[in-house]
Amino acid sequence: MSKKQALTEFHRGSILAAAERLFAEKGTEKTTMDDIAREAEYSKATLYVYFQSKEEIINAILLSGMVLLKRKLHEAIESQNDWFQAYDAVCQAIVRFYDENPTAYDAATGAIPLAPQSDSMQKGTADILRVSDEIEQELAAFLMRGVEAGAVRTKLPPIETVMLFWSALSGIIHTAEYRESYIQRTLQLTREEYLRHGTRMLLDSLTTHN
Amino acid sequence: MSKKQALTEFHRGSILAAAERLFAEKGTEKTTMDDIAREAEYSKATLYVYFQSKEEIINAILLSGMVLLKRKLHEAIESQNDWFQAYDAVCQAIVRFYDENPTAYDAATGAIPLAPQSDSMQKGTADILRVSDEIEQELAAFLMRGVEAGAVRTKLPPIETVMLFWSALSGIIHTAEYRESYIQRTLQLTREEYLRHGTRMLLDSLTTHN
Amino acid sequence: MSKKQALTEFHRGSILAAAERLFAEKGTEKTTMDDIAREAEYSKATLYVYFQSKEEIINAILLSGMVLLKRKLHEAIESQNDWFQAYDAVCQAIVRFYDENPTAYDAATGAIPLAPQSDSMQKGTADILRVSDEIEQELAAFLMRGVEAGAVRTKLPPIETVMLFWSALSGIIHTAEYRESYIQRTLQLTREEYLRHGTRMLLDSLTTHN
Amino acid sequence: MSKKQALTEFHRGSILAAAERLFAEKGTEKTTMDDIAREAEYSKATLYVYFQSKEEIINAILLSGMVLLKRKLHEAIESQNDWFQAYDAVCQAIVRFYDENPTAYDAATGAIPLAPQSDSMQKGTADILRVSDEIEQELAAFLMRGVEAGAVRTKLPPIETVMLFWSALSGIIHTAEYRESYIQRTLQLTREEYLRHGTRMLLDSLTTHN
């Protein structure tokens, strides 16, 4: 990669990092291009040197986030031989990922609709959906490994189980985030403990003996 | 309640009904005060006679939605003697409720942060959280009934189990909504079938024999 | 017309008058909504209360201008029994009209392309073209009257002759406007004299005996 | 001219050629400096090495266009001994020129105001007006030749006749351009036929026997 390309990549990265912070804080909708420019310490016009539109910024964040998530999940899955330990690693990876990329995570789990497509941009969403798909495939394979190892049983097609698990966990993570103080007060639990219980509960749904 | 108060209540109701329809269709963000005024057949300024701000309208809808949800759940719980049948009724009530009040449902499950609080508004949120709490209490009681009947066992405090279940279901419902066509294509399932599988899966997590 | 409608009409008129002044001075392209708001002494947002877009303002000016022009031409044609005197009246009406509605005149003669159509706006242009057409018909009828009276002969279909005459005059008027000082200096002629000579010359092209 | 100057001239020419193509296609207003840079295959900043502003580019094009037009007209005039044939050649040259240099042509005929003068730029306009003047002189001389040959008679000073003719033709050409499809539909004429009729009509105004 030439020096020029590297620099461009650097600036794109700075902008995306700034946008990511703001999106995590206020959501994509309430974050303005002005906000991003200020946070990234560029002029607003400069953003348009590196991205064609706000939509492209959003999609870029979603995509890079998804790619990162995919890698993290792959690592988590490969990190442990024991299926149950791997399961814990996967859940931990997901939670950590959410902390750092909530916007991307929401897109990954379908908790938010993808940015409204302006025709010329459909490629952006297509890439996102493709990676999203790959993640599901990877998780489905992991699930099958659990089945083969006798660790879990599932009554549904693996992909469906994965999607259900995935979206259920997404809901739990959301609540843990938005209602953290409420959980603390009512249940006397930290967010981490609450999430651990959640992942346990979901694990039970996979290992049921009924 | 005086005649005057009754009239005021009537107008507030009309406005809220209109707003609710629009929020369900386009979300709170993309619904403008103009839209609401038009739908409710009032002048836009009149909206401000009955509500201090758009935020108050949103909160009022969330609140009334929660109250409605609470009643629906109560009815569902009471409708069946058999716990498992009641469980199905509860799940069905929730799904139906989401179809008609997605905004309120999201607030109820903590899937979205409550409207940004402008200080003077915290009362609005407080009411919402109170009803949210009452719903959880009701569900917790229902869960306990299941435990007593030997239908389910749970390793966690009932309230926590309810919250986890609740938020997990919320995530599943979201995905079913936003990815409906994807689910159709990939899994060959209708949204209803997918949701039924989801509620079954979550039920398994409550009845586990591990 | 109700009082309300009358007031609305008044405001629309004020805005259009302001826009017309600015369009005449700087053209439609270089006139901004801010300019119009300032000139009309409304806030910019208010413009959007009375018109949906800049395009609608432009089209409204073009349309009302065309309607006015049509009436003026009709009056001029009817004002004189003698065809040649009527011809002079027509030319004078056109010149005067241009002084007050240059933008509309340009649109009428096809000297400028109509505003780029944003689909939903095509009705606006359609109306303009229709009136433009009616004007041509009226002028064609007037031309035929001249032919019948033996005043003019024309080798081409009346409509074509009208269009050619019309656009030729348009060109002459333009030059008289933009090069007024040059004409004054070089030819020692006032704009009016120059235009009179122009209309004479064009008349010759209609009465040729070749 | 030094080698350096020659090189500068070469670059200016490349830029102007690119700008000319784009102006003809989209007009000066809708052509951006970015467009020109891309078309000329220079960096945008380089444009500012050879021209002080967009305005200077426009004026330079107008000027070179006028110079070219002058030469074309000269050639057309000299190409034929018969005055009427020369007249046709002149008209054809004008129409062709318009096709390739509409912007320059509009400036030449005074159909558009010259670029808004930013004081320091008045020299640019002065040159344009000078060539414009020379063209008029040449056409006036051609007209006189026609008078001497008995081909035409004119009641007005030659220069004035030329200006009138010139601007009338300009109007006709414009309409033929902007209303091409309308002419096709209504008159069943191609743009070329319509223009031929127009030049005939204008010729009649010069040869009148009244």
Add this chain to the structure above:
DNA sequence: GATGAATGAGGGTTCATTCAT
């Protein structure tokens, strides 16, 4: 109380121009 009217404060996007290298 009901509302027509008005608007301040942005929102995303574009573009001619500048300047350090």
Add this chain to the structure above:
DNA sequence: CATGAATGAACCCTCATTCAT
């Protein structure tokens, strides 16, 4: 000299909110 990079200033448009009647 040539340019990559950056941006100030606009541009058209939207919307929650206010206020006189």
